């Protein structure tokens with residue numbers, strides 16, 4: 545017969561443990577299914593081998609989508625950014641979309657908080673408004689191979 549006797553303190557701690565787990569699982573369920581919170585990297589996916597044939601990355605570049613508002617579709621690849629030379633007016637609000645057909649790259653823009661990862665199979669998004677005129681360097685900050693230190697671009701805000 546299974547007539548196990550738990551001391552009272554042990555029963556209390558067991559109940560606290562079970563209750564904590566139950567609360568966690570309920571909250572997790574509400575966040576995942578009720579509020580739709582998902583890992584951001586899984587929102588938009590792309591076949592790495594088909595990047596050059598998949599819009600908008602079949603024509604990388606800057607597209608104006610509103611009043612001084614732009615979409616920047618950038619392909620990071622060994623060892624360059626496409627496009628690597630971008631000119632924008634002051635105050636431009638830019639929605640960056642970045643992907644890569646080969647290996648993991650970074651996309652960091654100096655003097656801004658733009659700090660993105662380009663991961664094969666994924667499209668990374670970030671929005672930034674260029675309020676100050678100047679020359680901004682675009683740097684790959686993820687070691688991606690023998691030409692990593694040559695992988696850079698420029699943004700001219702004028």
Ligand code: CUA
Pocket residue numbers: 621622623648649650684685686687688689692693695
């Ligand atoms: Cu691309 Cu380092």
